[in-house]
Amino acid sequence: xxxxxxxxxxxxxxxxxxxxxxxxxxxxxxxxxxxxxxxxxxxxxxxxxxxxxxxxxxxxxxxxxxxxxxxxxxxxxxxxxxxxxxxxxxxxxxxxxxxxxxxxxxxxxxxxxxxxxxxxxxxxxxxxxxxxxxxxxxxxxxxxxxxxxxxxxxxxxxxxxxxxxxxxxxxxxxxxxxxxxxxxxxxxxxxxxxxxxxxxxxxxxxxxxxxxxxxxxxxxxxxxxxxxxxxxxxxxxxxxxxxxxxxxxxxxxxxxxxxxxxxxxxxxxxxxxxxxxxxxxxxxxxxxxxxxxxxxxxxxxxxxxxxxxxxxxxxxxxxxxxxxxxxxxxxxxxxxxxxxxxxxxxxxxxxxxxxxxxxxxxxxxxxxxxxxxxxxxxxxxxxxxxxxxxxxxxxxxxxxxxxxxxxxxxxxxxxxxxxxxxxxxxxxxxxxxxxxxxxxxxxxxxxxxxxxxxxxxxxxxxxxxxxxxxxx
Amino acid sequence: xxxxxxxxxxxxxxxxxxxxxxxxxxxxxxxxxxxxxxxxxxxxxxxxxxxxxxxxxxxxxxxxxxxxxxxxxxxxxxxxxxxxxxxxxxxxxxxxxxxxxxxxxxxxxxxxxxxxxxxxxxxxxxxxxxxxxxxxxxxxxxxxxxxxxxxxxxxxxxxxxxxxxxxxxxxxxxxxxxxxxxxxxxxxxxxxxxxxxxxxxxxxxxxxxxxxxxxxxxxxxxxxxxxxxxxxxxxxxxxxxxxxxxxxxxxxxxxxxxxxxxxxxxxxxxxxxxxxxxxxxxxxxxxxxxxxxxxxxxxxxxxxxxxxxxxxxxxxxxxxxxxxxxxxxxxxxxxxxxxxxxxxxxxxxxxxxxxxxxxxxxxxxxxxxxxxxxxxxxxxxxxxxxxxxxxxxxxxxxxxxxxxxxxxxxxxxxxxxxxxxxxxxxxxxxxxxxxxxxxxxxxxxxxxxxxxxxxxxxxxxxxxxxxxxxxx
Numbered sequence: 046x047x048x049x050x051x052x053x054x055x056x057x058x059x060x061x062x063x064x065x066x067x068x069x070x071x072x073x074x075x076x077x078x079x080x081x082x083x084x085x086x087x088x089x090x091x092x093x094x095x096x097x098x099x100x101x102x103x104x105x106x107x108x109x110x111x112x113x114x115x116x117x118x119x120x121x122x123x124x125x126x127x128x129x130x131x132x133x134x135x136x137x138x139x140x141x142x143x144x145x146x147x148x149x150x151x152x153x154x155x156x157x158x159x160x161x162x163x164x165x166x167x168x169x170x171x172x173x174x175x176x177x178x179x180x181x182x183x184x185x186x187x188x189x190x191x192x193x194x195x196x197x198x199x200x201x202x203x204x205x206x207x208x209x210x211x212x213x214x215x216x217x218x219x220x221x222x223x224x225x226x227x228x229x230x231x232x233x234x235x236x237x238x239x240x241x242x243x244x245x246x247x248x249x250x251x252x253x254x255x256x257x258x259x260x261x262x263x264x265x266x267x268x269x270x271x272x273x274x275x276x277x278x279x280x281x282x283x284x285x286x287x288x289x290x291x292x293x294x295x296x297x298x299x300x301x302x303x304x305x306x307x308x309x310x311x312x313x314x315x316x317x318x319x320x321x322x323x324x325x326x327x328x329x330x331x332x333x334x335x336x337x338x339x340x341x342x343x344x345x346x347x348x349x350x351x352x353x354x355x356x357x358x359x360x361x362x363x364x365x366x367x368x369x370x371x372x373x374x375x376x377x378x379x380x381x382x383x384x385x386x387x388x389x390x391x392x393x394x395x396x397x398x399x400x401x402x403x404x405x406x407x408x409x410x411x412x413x414x415x416x417x418x419x420x421x422x423x424x425x426x427x428x429x430x431x432x433x434x435x436x437x438x439x440x441x442x443x444x445x446x447x448x449x450x451x452x453x454x455x456x457x458x459x460x461x462x463x464x465x466x467x468x469x470x471x472x473x474x475x476x477x478x479x480x481x482x483x484x485x486x487x488x489x490x491x492x493x494x495x496x497x498x499x500x501x502x503x504x505x506x507x508x509x510x511x512x513x514x515x516x517x
Numbered sequence: 518x519x520x521x522x523x524x525x526x527x528x529x530x531x532x533x534x535x536x537x538x539x540x541x542x543x544x545x546x547x548x549x550x551x552x553x554x555x556x557x558x559x560x561x562x563x564x565x566x567x568x569x570x571x572x573x574x575x576x577x578x579x580x581x582x583x584x585x586x587x588x589x590x591x592x593x594x595x596x597x598x599x600x601x602x603x604x605x606x607x608x609x610x611x612x613x614x615x616x617x618x619x620x621x622x623x624x625x626x627x628x629x630x631x632x633x634x635x636x637x638x639x640x641x642x643x644x645x646x647x648x649x650x651x652x653x654x655x656x657x658x659x660x661x662x663x664x665x666x667x668x669x670x671x672x673x674x675x676x677x678x679x680x681x682x683x684x685x686x687x688x689x690x691x692x693x694x695x696x697x698x699x700x701x702x703x704x705x706x707x708x709x710x711x712x713x714x715x716x717x718x719x720x721x722x723x724x725x726x727x728x729x730x731x732x733x734x735x736x737x738x739x740x741x742x743x744x745x746x747x748x749x750x751x752x753x754x755x756x757x758x759x760x761x762x763x764x765x766x767x768x769x770x771x772x773x774x775x776x777x778x779x780x781x782x783x784x785x786x787x788x789x790x791x792x793x794x795x796x797x798x799x800x801x802x803x804x805x806x807x808x809x810x811x812x813x814x815x816x817x818x819x820x821x822x823x824x825x826x827x828x829x830x831x832x833x834x835x836x837x838x839x840x841x842x843x844x845x846x847x848x849x850x851x852x853x854x855x856x857x858x859x860x861x862x863x864x865x866x867x868x869x870x871x872x873x874x875x876x877x878x879x880x881x882x883x884x885x886x887x888x889x890x891x892x893x894x895x896x897x898x899x900x901x902x903x904x905x906x907x908x909x910x911x912x913x914x915x916x917x918x919x920x921x922x923x924x925x926x927x928x929x930x931x932x933x934x935x936x937x938x939x940x941x942x943x944x945x946x947x948x949x950x951x952x953x954x955x956x957x958x959x960x961x962x963x964x965x966x967x968x969x970x971x972x973x974x975x976x977x978x979x980x981x982x983x984x985x986x987x988x989x
Contacts, residue, residue, distance in 0.1 A: 152874075153760070153764065154760040154874070154875060154876035155760070155874045155875050155876060156760075156763060156764065197709050198708070198709045198713075199709075200707045200709070204706065204707050205706075208684070208706075209707055211713075211716075212680070212684065221964075225964060227964055227965065229965070231872075231940050231941060231942050232874055232940055233872045233873065233874060233904070233905050233906075233940070233941060233942055233945070234676065234677075234680075234872075234904045234905070235672045235676050235681055235872050235901070235904045235905070235906045235945040235946060236670070236720075236872055236942045236944065236945060237669050237670045237671075237672070237720050237944045237945060237946050237947060237948045237949070238942040238943045238944045238948075238949060238957060238960070238961075239720075239949055239957055239961070239965070239966070239969055239987050239988065240717055240720065240721055240725075240969045240972055240973075240987070240988070241670075241683075241716050241717065241719070241720055242965055242968060242969070244683075244713050244716030244717070244719075245712055245713065245716065245717055245972075247713070247716075248708075248709050248711075248712065248713055249712055253712075265763075265764055265765065265766035266766075267766065268766070288625070288626040288627070288628075291628060291737075292625065292628065292737055293737065294737035294738075294739065294740070294812050340766050340820075341816065341819060344813065344816045344819075347813060347816075348812075400703075400705045400706075400707050400708055401705065402624075402626070402627045402704055402705060403626060403627050404626035404627060429707070432705070432706045432707045433705050433706070433707070434705075434707045468703050468704055468705070469703060469705060470703050470705055470708045470710040471710045472708065472709045472710045473705070473707040473708060473709060474707060474709050475709060476709045476710075477709075477710060477711055485710060485711055488710075489710075489711070492693075492697060492699055493699065493701070493711070493714055494711070496714060496975060496976065497711055497712045497714070499972075499975030499976075500712055500717075500971075500972055500975055501712075502975075503968060503971030503972055503974075503975060504968065504971075515711050515712070516711060516712070
């Protein structure tokens with residue numbers, strides 16, 4: 046790790062000159078939030094200054110100054126990360142992009158939009174709808190920034206049909222660690238023009254460059270969508286239905302799974318009982334929630350009939366149509382409540398978002414529940430059955446923080462090892478940050494991490510940009 | 518450029534030991550084909566040896582030996598490249614993957630297939646259909662190897678709906694230049710687990726590692742497809758219809774354009790007159806060919822009605838349905854004949870496959886035709902209107918090779934500069950190889966090329982793998 050310098054009063058005043066004195070915070074003006082993301086359990090560290098630039102040129106000037114003076118810089122969007130990715134581990138400057146929050150221009154001929162990185166996902170999604178367009182990536186956290194979404198290759202519910210954030214980034218303007226401004230990618234959908242620096246930047250968690258503008262692909266908004274609740278006896282039979290649904294060519298927008306346990310806790314906490322617990326005289330132990338979209342209601346109904354046949358053949362107790370708007374809202378409100386409900390039901394929480402092949406989801410969950418039990422923690426989970434991306438939470442029973450972290454580390458270690466054994470990956474959409482670094486290395490081995498570290502050094506020879514993350 | 522050694526008789530016998538004496542060719546046993554790809558006009562060079570390994574382990578042993586002895590290695594698949602990517606510019610070993618031609622296993626639960634890199638695209642496409650699955654990437658050259666397709670991120674006709682090869686590579690086994698075997702990516706569709714070495718490898722044209730196995734994503738085969746010919750007065754009005762078709766949510770599988778000139782030459786050469794020249798009393802100057810696919814014929818007809826309305830509003834002379842199998846075959850036979858027809862109509866040919874934003878296709882083509890005329894070459898083109906990927910050919914009139922290359926270089930230089938100005942990229946799907954290196958640098962600037970060269974050095978410190986290509 047290279048040697049970093051501390052910010053001097055002179056450097057602070059130079060930063061203040063770049064972004065304006067109101068947008069350069071130091072000392073007690075820095076809110077405690079800047080010391081961590083949504084998982085302070087992974088450690089906190091206050092930065093020496095927080096800069097809130099408004100333009101690419103300001104970002105470039107900040108980076109140039111920090112590069113010349115070996116000051117570490119950590120980029121932060123909305124701070125909704127879950128792996129400590131925006132924690133300024135070595136102090137220095139937090140460069141917060143949330144003042145760069147403009148939706149710049151739609152290109153209706155080429156179906157794309159230019160945005161600044163501080164635009165929140167929910168704001169782009171709503172604005173695109175006003176243009177009768179859809180921005181498909183749909184991670185659970187709607188208030189995250191698009192810069193953050195790209196930095197973690199955020200996935201979400203609709204990945205089964207539409208892919209992840211990666212598939213919607215056409216081009217970006219980045220500031221390299223040295224302060225140089227570069228335009229990477231172009232607003233075209235097909236390219237074979239040298240190594241893909243664009244795809245390298247996507248998912249690099251703010252370690253290779255600062256994203257200052259994005260050109261994102263949009264699609265015509267499907268006119269209709271319909272969801273279906275499939276109650277099953279248990280998680281095994283629920284998960285077994287997933288490959289069959291995918292193979293049938295129904296092209297579902299999403300296939301989510303939920304265990305009864307979570308559904309009950311959510312219903313208790315929110316009073317929203319939209320997932321039926323008893324169906325046709327059978328007690329539901331798990332659910333699959335399928336959404337179909339398209340431009341024609343009749344055509345969706347035809348696919349729905351086929352879905353019902355498959356569900357029936359797989360032992361679902363019914364195929365319940367969620368069609369009217371209020372019911373739809375209830376279902377998705379319940380789905381969205383899961384994380385909050387889990388969090389409010391425990392004092393301490395640790396989480397993983399592994400991705401495994403679809404046909405081993407049930408085996409994997411069973412294994413993690415067992416390991417959780419052996420280590421005195423409660424395991425709760427839900428996630429994206431259609432793409433194998435599982436959100437799994439370790440919840441403290443009565444343990445204090447130190448004891449819980451030890452328990453949770455044992456669960457994580459065993460679970461990540463199992464995940465690798467089953468052909469999965471450490472993270473489906475949250476990223477590595479610093480919390481999952483050791484697990485990434487254990488899962489991939491030394492060589493890929495060394496290649497990543499080599500790439501990092503090519504972009505950032507002084508390692509000033511978000512040091513201590515992924516591979517540095 | 519580092520210093521390379523020549524193959525000694527001892528090294529040749531060590532190579533022969535690795536792959537078997539019949540699979541290690543030297544001297545006069547090396548066919549002249551190994552000196553170039555399909556564009557010998559970009560220069561040829563005979564390798565000192567050609568090795569045809571059958572396994573990943575053999576590839577690893579070859580690379581280890583060559584790395585230790587500083588012997589350049591150029592990987593070659595079916596040799597169908599168009600930018601000199603597999604030309605062994607520095608001699609050494611050509612490592613041909615065409616004996617690694619097995620389709621290894623289908624995973625019907627996770628919808629993927631494991632293949633060796635020497636499997637030809639057409640063979641996988643046909644085999645997948647037997648499993649009622651589709652491998653969506655569909656470049657014009659069906660006999661190319663899948664290793665080559667991945668190395669150039671091959672695109673093809675169906676990219677509008679299905680994306681390019683990049684979108685179908687889940688994982689690969691590669692041998693690094695040092696001889697180390699690595700598994701990159703996993704058979705899951707969502708990941709945020711460190712820098713994407715997978716996406717870096719895709720499109721890297723055999724410069725970062727030797728692809729020895731691929732796990733490719735498949736989709737359920739759509740049960741129905743239907744094509745439609747839209748004749749227009751000229752290329753401008755034809756191209757203007759494309760954004761409207763895309764915006765209407767018809768989700769076309771492909772949108773191709775063809776100029777009348779090519780259609781006529783193809784009809785003359787093949788006797789296949791499937792594209793009508795006079796429609797409803799109007800003389801067609803250009804065509805758009807749209808294909809819709811799906812699982813239900815009625816639903817495709819509904820989308821077709823909407824397509825016809827749009828076509829009518831955009832000045833198409835008609836919307837001609839291509840439905841019965843023999844007619845469909847004729848249309849696609851004509852489409853597939855274009856390159857062959859252009860080639861057989863001229864002694865010398867040079868080509869580019871730029872990609873530009875969809876709404877500037879007509880402007881760009883007009884410009885290139887003008888530049889062609891100014892420089893004494895004939896310009897002919899066709900391509901993928903839906904994604905802006907244009908195949909443009911410079912054809913020699915009566916010029917000899919030296920004169921033609923000078924004319925063509927002037928056309929290329931002007932056209933690539935215009936392409937960059939319009940926000941396009943040098944190559945949509947053919948790659949850079951060594952023929953387009955200077956144009957890539959001119960289009961992107963020094964910094965991205967230097968970053969690529971830095972990455973190359975991380976993977977291949979001795980620069981032995983496919984030297985002289987892209988950025989080395």
